[in-house]
Amino acid sequence: MFRAAWTAKPKSFSIGSPPHLETDLTSAVKPLPAWRYGLPLFNAVVYRGTLVILRLLGRTVWRWRLDGLEKCPLDEPFLLLPNHTSLMDPFFVGSPVNRCIRSMASRSVLKIPYLGAFLKTVGSFPKMKYTKDRAAMQTLQRLFDEGFAILLFPEGNRSFNGETAPLLPGVGRLIKRLGCKVVYARMNTNYFFQPRWAKYPRWVPIEVTYDGPHTYDPDQTAEQITADAQKHLTVVPHLKNPAATWGFRMAHGLPQYLWACPKCFELETLAVAPDDGNSVVCGCCASRWTLNVECMMSGTTEQSVADAFRAIEAHFGAPPVADRAHFDETGVALRGAGGELLEVPPHDRKGVLKCKGEYQIHTSGLRIVDGDTVLWQASFESIKAISVEMANLLHFRIDGTLHRVVLPEESPLKWDHFLRKWRRHEVGSEH
Structure with a gap:
């Protein structure tokens, strides 16, 4: 049975009210049923229905491998901080938890017709990326005070190579201000499910490790907290255990990410091979590579997609110059x-x-x-x-x-x- 993460707070009038209004309404206001998760009726029904579908997918299609799920508090607010490489990450990491998770999402995503409305219905709220957003912080504070668990991605964006990016400096300040418990969620295989540059998903097991809950001493600085969070969330994508994997059209989208050939370094020359959706070919030097599910490129040279990008980055320098x-x-x-x-x-x-x-x-x-x-x-x-x-x-x-x-x-x-x-x-x- 799921446990409630929130109950309605009874209203009462202040001492300064007229005598005939000095009435405690505790007995008149009933707490919301546990199954509502503190949400309005329609939102609660959609949230519950979505959980049923996601958990069914998790146990069948995604083949969840969950470790430490019991470490997520069920009756007090906390921050859930995962690494981020896939659009499906909020569902991968949030839906297994037996309580309502309110997610901070990019404002641009919540503007998408239908998808944005659905995400708002199941508890997402908007945040403008890489800029101060007072309204988003006020919403987060209010939801936290009401007892909800809050999910946000401290990298600020999805990683293109599956490795954890440097966390935003505001993460430590937020944790310090809230004085809250923190659960970190490391996902080692979500990158293989669908790399950010890929157009199609693959069939791989989703591994999630929940780490916590962690608390921080008030004397610790925001920088120290951010550094500790970085340590807990640092992952190198890999499959822990052997598993059946499969993918199709795995090269579609790769020429956008590898915007130069990793062999001859000519710009915008890679294209998906016309005879194989899992391969890319260079239109300049004719080099060819075939991808596998773990984003390894075999062919003219043997390297990972991440290493190919690093070679391109090194070739064009810092700051980069095309010609x-x-x-x-x-x-x-x-x-x-x-x-x-x-x-x-x-x-x-x-x-x-x-x-x-x-x-x-x-x-x-x-x-x-x-x-x-x-x-x-x-x-x-x-x-x-x-x-x-x-x-x-x-x-x-x-x-x-x-x-x-x-x-x-x-x-x-x-x-x-x-x-x-x-x-x-x-x-x-x-x-």
Whole structure:
């Protein structure tokens, strides 16, 4: 039987109320039934129904391997902090827990028709990435005070190579402010289920290890807490035990991530092989690789996808430059023709055209040009919250306004990499 994580708080009038209103309503307000998980009736029914489906999938399709699930508190608030590589991670790690889990999700995800409405119904609330969001923090504090467990991803984004990224510095401050218990959830195989760059999922067992609950001394600094959280969440993707695995069209999406050939390093030359959806081939040097479920590339060279990307990253340097001779002459590190810049208002997912022309990452910042005329330009310091969202859409914010980069013939992950690294070089931070 599931246990309730929340009960309705009885209302009572203050001492300063008129005598005829000084009445304790404890006996008049009944706590919500345990099965409601503290949710409105409709939300509770949807949440319960979703749990039934997810747990059925977990025991059959996902082949859950859960360790330490009993360590999650059932009758007090806590933070559930997992590593993050897959869109399905909230369901992988949250649905096994026998209580209501309220999840902090990207605001852009919750704007997606139908999906956003569903996620809100089952308890998700929005947070703007890589920027201060007072409303999200107030919502989190309120839910925590009401006794809910809160799930959030301290890396701030999904990892492309399955390895745990550096945690956001605000994680330690949040834990310290709440003074709460923390349960860490390490997922070793979720990356293999569907890498962030992949278009199709694979059939692998989902392994989750729950670690905790941990508490921190008030004298510990936020930096110390963040460092400890990083230690608990650091994983290298692997299958702990031998298991049957299977995948199809595993190379679809890989050319977006490997935006240069890891052999000849020509830009945008990899493509899915026409005769095999599990293979990629370079249109320049004709090198060919075949992928397996564990993201190993066999063929011209033997390497993992992560190592192939690291080779590309090392080749183009830091900060990266696409054409060294052209850069030395013009100061342009990367350029792409036929681009558009959209300004995305808060309640409009499509965006409004702001400028179009050739995109350039220049030593002075990001700019759009038409021949020798600069149509639009922004310094690296003014560009913040750089992120690639669902459908590989590249976004950033300037003065709080969301902008979207549209380059139909270019990999948005290439532009994301160049823009982040140049911002780090000029400003000291990628966000």
